[in-house]
Amino acid sequence: xxxITQSPKYLFRKEGQNVTLSCEQNLNHDAMYWYRQDPxxxxxLIYYSQIxxxxxxxxxxxxxxxxxxxxxxxxxxxxxxxxNPTAFYLCASSGTGGGGNQPxxxxxxxxxxxx
Amino acid sequence: xxxVEQSPQNLTAQxxxxxxxxxxxxxxxxxxxxxxxxxxxxxVSLFMLSSGKKKHGRLIATxxxxxxxxxxxxxxxxxxxxxxxxxxxxxAGNKLTFGGGTRVLVKP
Numbered sequence: 001x002x003x004i005t006q007s008p009k010y011l012f013r014k015e016g017q018n019v020t021l022s023c024e025q026n027l028n029h030d031a032m033y034w035y036r037q038d039p040x041x042x043x044x045l046i047y048y049s050q051i052x053x054x055x056x057x058x059x060x061x062x063x064x065x066x067x068x069x070x071x072x073x074x075x076x077x078x079x080x081x082x083x084n085p086t087a088f089y090l091c092a093s094s095g096t097g098g099g100g101n102q103p104x105x106x107x108x109x110x111x112x113x114x115x
Numbered sequence: 116x117x118x119v120e121q122s123p124q125n126l127t128a129q130x131x132x133x134x135x136x137x138x139x140x141x142x143x144x145x146x147x148x149x150x151x152x153x154x155x156x157x158x159v160s161l162f163m164l165s166s167g168k169k170k171h172g173r174l175i176a177t178x179x180x181x182x183x184x185x186x187x188x189x190x191x192x193x194x195x196x197x198x199x200x201x202x203x204x205x206x207a208g209n210k211l212t213f214g215g216g217t218r219v220l221v222k223p
Contacts, residue, residue, distance in 0.1 A: 035213075042119070042201070042213035058210070086158055100163065101146045101205065106158035 006107035023091035032074035138202030
């Protein structure tokens, strides 16, 4: 079945470490997104990519980095510069036709915690 | 003030009751999404609408563009409807702006 796979489901990081969250989609979508969700708050956009080899910062990009070398993959690295990385991270993808009004499909998320 | 406001933040209903969740936004939009987030965290897209009304099973979504307001209704609610319901709007570009969510608990 087509969908978005995020791994791992739970991730622990030591202080000062970089960690990479995986996001893979087999929906043939051009656009992919990374969101952060904190308790009681709405999702906030970290980075997004409209096409392979191109990506843009979202509202809270500081302390994060991404790459988009393949259409189906959009990994997110949480660097040691991110001072408060404990959160739930969601990846999404969408088509880019229809004037941009395409639904976003979400993964099941990765919960990152600091040891 | 957030661009997308949802009310109520929390809602408890008895099985069978009619539920309404509201979403107000302050910017011009091209589309509005209703999403459902289950306790495990995964999110499912319920509706995307830019005008009028859509229905899927027991769920109905309406939008009033002039009043910048949308509602999500659940008819004959069931415990399996317990989830967080999220409103999101698409303004300029392809980015979504999300509301804070409404936590719904349906008791048997």
